[in-house]
Amino acid sequence: MNSPSNPNEDTIGEVTSDLEIIDLQPDVNIPEICDLNDVGDPQSFLTDLIGDDSLYSRYLSGQISFDELMREMHRKETHATPYSGRHEMEEEDDDAQSETEGRIRNKAERSDPDYRPRTRHRKKSLVHPTERHGGTMSRTYDPPSKRKGGRKRELPIELAQYLGEAERCLNSDQFNEAEQICKTIIEADPDCPAPYIVLAEVYYRQGDQEKARELLFSAAERNPSDTNLWLSLIEFAEEKNDLALATYYTRLAMRGAKSDVSIRQRLIQYCEKAGRSREALKLRLNALSITPEANGDEEFKKARAIADEFFKLMDPASSIRAYEAAFEKYPDSGTDSDRNTVLSMMLKLNKHEDALKFLIRFCGVSIRAVNRRCLRLDRMASELKKPNKFKECSYPDTLPPELCLKLFLVMVRLGLAAVVTPRVQKCFSDKIAEKFSDWLLDIAKSYRAMELYSDAVTLFLRLTKFKRTMRLTQVWMSLGELYVELGEIDKAIKAYRWVVDSIDPRCADARVALGGLLRRIGKHQEALDLLNPxxxxxxxxxxxxxxxxxxxxxxxxxxxxxxxxxxxxxxxxxxxxxxxxxxxxxxxxxxxxxxxxxxxxxxxxxxxxxxxxxxxxxxxxxxxxxxxxxxxxxxxxxxxxxxxxxxxxxxxxxxxxxxxxxxxxxxxxxxxxxxxxxxxxxxxxxxxxxxxxxxxxxxxxxxxxxxxxxxxxxxxxxxxxxxxxxxxxxxxxxxxxxxxxxxxxxxxxxxxxxxxxxxRQGTPALIKLKELQKQWGDKNQYWNVLNLAITLSRDSKHSRFLDRLFTRETGSLPVGILANNDCLVRGSYRYAIARLVGVREAHPNNPLIALLLAICFIGVSLHKFIVSRHPAVLQGLGFLNEYRRARGHCQEVYYNIGRACHQLMLGHVAMYYYQKVLDMEPVGETEEEKSYTDLRKEAAYNLILLYRSQGNLSMARYLMQKYLVI
Incomplete structure (x- = not known):
């Protein structure tokens, strides 16, 4: 398009041709705006209006920058005296101002030579075109609905116009400029949701959906009453199949629009998908009170279905609340069966005060005191502390018998038995017992629980005469217990004996109670015979x-x-x-x-x-x-x-x-x-x-x-x-x-x-000790007890256990020692040596391992069929020398060396070491400790044997007199 010679005049012509006349209603509070006579020539008013549009045209044509446009608009608004009240009017009527600005902005966009209508260039948008600037948002192109809830925060006129520039950049695919403008507006006014919505649209068109969702959530937090924002977030979560996130957004949306049925229904569906059936039922119950229907029967039917679902979920308290909510809203739609169900659940939960309130509110029950004042529901807890002041209870004649019985049960439990006792006794008839024997039994038990034993005995005696209850074990057992409470032992024995002899001979409670009473009166043998299986x-x-x-x-x-x-x-x-x-x-x-x-x-x-x-x-x-x-x-x-x-x-x-x-x-x-x-x-x-x-x-x-x-x-x-x-x-x-x-x-x-x-029975102890190995395997006491059990056992059941244990724990010192001893007992010296060598690698400086290796090699040298004994003897003596070097000089070392030489028939060497034991003092600080480690008696006995074998009886006698005679 070629520019005309006078662009301003052509622009004015376009604006005047497209100008829409806005019918403004007069406002007495703004005479400067509404008094048209003071304006003078109407053309001057039009000229002022066209002047503003001319600024927009000059800006759009590129003759002035955006900053110059803002300065000119601000200068004209501050110096325009006839229109000084315009800003006040704009603050009082935000919707009209937004609409006017939108029309002017649309005209300005149409004057742009690069302007392209949206209907010809429709893009997939995160924000609805007609609602983007208004602060609402939708991912679909549904018609815009009226915004519910409180008013949102509006931008000042300068920032609003600046945001319009961001939208123009967005429509022109200038995403960087739009993003920069939105961020600038957010820094200036961070509490307004509008720039967040536009910025979210920018990121959404660029493909960054996660960032768009975060900004959209920020906008929704600043305008929680806008359901369209929340619905857009919910759709985001549904696309990701994130049920938890969708549920979270739906909860937040429901806080701002509690009466919105669609949002509540959506939340119910999410809860059902997540398996939270109880929460879904509560939402359905709340929906009944928020969106009532004209037909009370239908609503009560829904509440009854919800209560049944709660009861199936083992939540009787919620089921009671569902019934109570239905009765409060539609008291005439409830049936006697519904009242009976509610009272049954309350009594099962021992909510007797709630049951009495329900009877008073919805069953026509009235309880009056001596001064004819009725029982107040708001002060029931305090008034029931003085139950003696209430003397009268009235209820409709049409009240069903089952509800009457439950009323009596509740009043007895609350201490109002004196008010209803005459009526309770009249209800104990054979006709009522035929249908409601369980409730009669509960009423009688309630008298006993309230320690009204005399009245309870009277009621139980009546139950023993009814055809329906005369052979019930509970009736006679309770009667016997009441007789015991009253001290009438003989009558209690008769009641229990009647149960044992005539009703149920296998009743253990009756036999135990009767045996206790017989023992109390001194009949011990009869009591024992009664308790014999x-x-x-x-x-x-x-x-x-x-x-x-x-x-x-x-x-x-x-x-x-x-x-x-x-x-x-x-x-x-x-x-x-x-x-x-x-x-x-x-x-x-x-x-x-x-x-x-x-x-x-x-x-x-x-x-x-x-x-x-x-x-x-x-x-x-x-x-x-x-x-x-x-x-x-x-x-x-x-x-x-x-x-x-x-x-x-x-x-x-x-x-x-x-x-x-x-x-x-x-x-x-x-x-x-x-x-x-x-x-x-x-x-x-x-x-x-x-x-x-x-x-x-x-x-x-x-x-x-x-x-x-x-x-x-x-x-x-x-x-x-x-x-x-x-x-x-x-x-x-x-x-x-x-x-x-x-x-x-x-x-x-x-x-x-x-x-x-x-x-001295080792096998059962060994079996139990094997089960404790993992728990106590790090304690020396455990291995000592296990060794004792192995020593006392008379079979070889422990061998396989030790083999498996040594395979798992090759370097364990106690396991290696026990496995070595087991191999020695079975005669497998070579296996014992192999196991000790593996343990020696883990514990090279342990003297006990060296001693055991010496014993093993000496045992090998004593075998009957062996090629040469000398290598085994030399190795055994070598390990004995290593044992002496690691252990040090003490009685234990020299005694073991002497005992090994004694076994190898090296008597002269053994005598030398035995004598060294006799010349040394035992290890220990006290006499008691020394007595534990003293080996002189053992060494003297072995030395005596050597002297006897050589014929030196006098020396043997001398040693015996010195060391062995006590």
Whole structure:
């Protein structure tokens, strides 16, 4: 396009041709603007307006710079007296000013010779074209919606015009200039969101989406009520499949637009995708109160569905809140079934005050005091501290019976029993008991819980006469307990005996309570007979026998299992145990045990009958008296170890097989662990054949306490009870109640090791010590005890363990010494030397290794079939010399050298070193320490043997009189 001769006149012509007349409404507060008579000629007004556009035209044509444009605009605004109130009007009406500026800017852009309409050059934009400058933003081209929430921060007129220049640069793909302008505006006014939006658009068009997202988030933080900004950020997160980030942006968007249904629904969907169902339900519940519908029934139906979902998620408190919110908003839409459900959940959670509030608000219940004043809900907690002032309770006649019963239950629990007791007694009828026996029983229990024993007895006596409740064990048990509270022992005994004889002979609680009362009145033997497991009448099919069969079980018919005196001798005399490498013999023994144990049914085990197990436990407690200790030991032994002994089979003395074999031990404890005696009552809702488990279980703590009491009595009878103590500790390590607790398992393991070492039975102690190697392998005490167990064991089961241990820890000193000693005992001197050489490389200056090497070479030299003994003897003497150099001069060194020469039949050399031992003082600071290291008696005895072998009896007699006679 060619420029005209007079560019200003042509520009004015274009502006006047495109000028839009804006109809401004008069404003009395701005007479300078609204009084058109003072303006004079209308053409002058138009001329002033055209003058501003001329500045824009000169700027756009390149005649003036942007800084000169800003200075001219500022000068005209400050010197224009007739329009001095314009800035005030612009501050009061931001939207109109923004619209006017947009129109002028559009006209100025159209006057640009390089201007290209947006409809012809549409680019993928981060910001909606019609909303970019206004501060809203969308990644789609939806029609702009009215901005909700509070007003955002607007830029001053100069910065707004400067931002328009940034938008012009953006549309002209001058991204660097637009970015620089936006950053300048942000430095001048960092709290306005508009430059952040334009700058985000710049980065978005350049492909830097992460930077655009950060700037867009900064703009949203400065204008949190703009939902379009948040929606753009949410779409960013969705494109990245970042559910957590999308949820975070949606939460922030919902804070600025809490009544926006679409945003709340989007957040609900995100929570459901993330698996936070409870949070999604809470949002749905809040949406009901924010966006109510005209139809209350439909809303209540939605609230009911939400409450059901909360209940399925095991969140009854939220379910109650959902119902309460629905009742508060639509009280007429709720049904009696809904009220009943809410009250049931409140009572289950023991929220009695909340239940009473609910009854008063939504069920028509009224509670009045003596002065006719009603109970105030806002002061309920303080007023219920004085329950005696309330004398009247009224409720509608149409209130269903179940709600009435729950009302009575709540009032009794809150101490208002005196108000409703007459009505409660009227409700205890056979007709109501037929439908609501559980609630009647709960009301009676509530009287007992509030220590209203007389009223509680009256109610329970009525329950014993109703057809529905007359044979309920709970009714008679509670009645007996109430009689005990009132001191009527004879009536309590009759109630408990009625349960045992007529209702449920297998009721352990009734038998235990009756046994305690009989013992209180002095009938000890009758109490013991009542608690005998053989006195149970089996009521159902196995594992419960039918009525009329024998009352004794196979367990009680069998004799008590006691360990024989030769129990462990049987174990170590077994040829299969002496051969550790005979896997076929071991597999055969395992198969025999599996066959014998499989023949024992679980139903015949005491631990699988919880009632019999508890009775046996209570019987043991009853026998724990000074005059019946022997009976207590027998009964406790049978209770704890009979099942273990039976499952171990006829050769139960071979207990090391179960301790050492992990598979057999796991199988054995699996049989014992499937019992009901050590599990929680919640783990076994039903026994075999659908028999409900109502009895209190014997806990693992009770079993552990009983075992400790047994050990205490056995230790008090040592040494005669040593065999029993060893067997008890071994069997206790196989009990699930002990094995599954780390502290108890360690205690039993230590007790087993101690008792077996005292009884000189090394194999069971060795098996347990092997399990402790990883924990205590760095302690010298452990290796000393392990060496003692190996020495006392009568088989070779430890050899394979030492071989594996030495393979893993070649440089370990205690492992090497034990492995060397094991090879020496088995006669493998060459293997012993090889192992000691490896240990010597890790510990070159250890004198004990040199001594052991000397012993090994001397042992090799004494073999019967050897080519030449001289090299072995020389090497042995060489290591003895190294041992003396490393150890120093002391009795120990000279005694060991003399003993080695004595073995090599070098008597004259041995006599020399023995004499040196006799002439030296032992090592130690005190006499007690010296007595531990004194070797003069041993040296004198060996020297006496040498003198006798040479015929020097007088010298031998002299040494004996000097060193050996006490």
């Amino acid at each position: 053989s006195s149970l009448v089996q009521m159902q099919s196995p594992p419960y026998k039918k009525e009329g069969q024998s009352t004794s079980t196979p367990l009680t018919e069998s004799a008590s299992v006691k360990p024989p005196k030769d129990a462990f001798s049987l174990e170590y005399a077994s040829p299969s145990d002496s051969d550790d490498d005979d896997e076929a013999a071991e597999a055969k023994a395992n198969a025999e045990w599996l066959q014998s144990s499989a023949a024992i049914a679980d139903a015949t085990l005491l631990s699988h009958d919880p009632v019999a197990y508890r009775l046996a436990y209570e019987r043991c407690k009853l026998l724990d008296r000074p005059d019946s200790i022997d009976s207590f030991l027998d009964e406790t032994w049978d209770l704890l170890f009979t099942d273990v002994a039976r499952l171990c089979g006829p050769h139960w003395a071979e207990l090391s097989m179960f301790l050492d074999n992990t598979r057999l031990r796991s199988r054995l404890m699996g049989r014992l662990g499937s019992s009901a005696s050590h599990r929680s009552i919640t783990d076994i809702p039903n026994l075999a054949d659908g028999l409900p488990l109502r009895e209190r279980q014997v806990s693992s703590v009770d079993v552990w306490s009983l075992f400790l009491r047994l050990v205490e009595l056995l230790m008090s009878r040592l040494p005669h009870s040593l065999t029993h103590l060893e067997t008890a500790t071994i069997w206790a390590s196989l009990l699930p109640q002990v094995y599954h607790d780390e502290g108890r398992r360690k205690a039993v393991s230590n007790l087993l090791i101690s008792s077996c070492l005292i009884g």
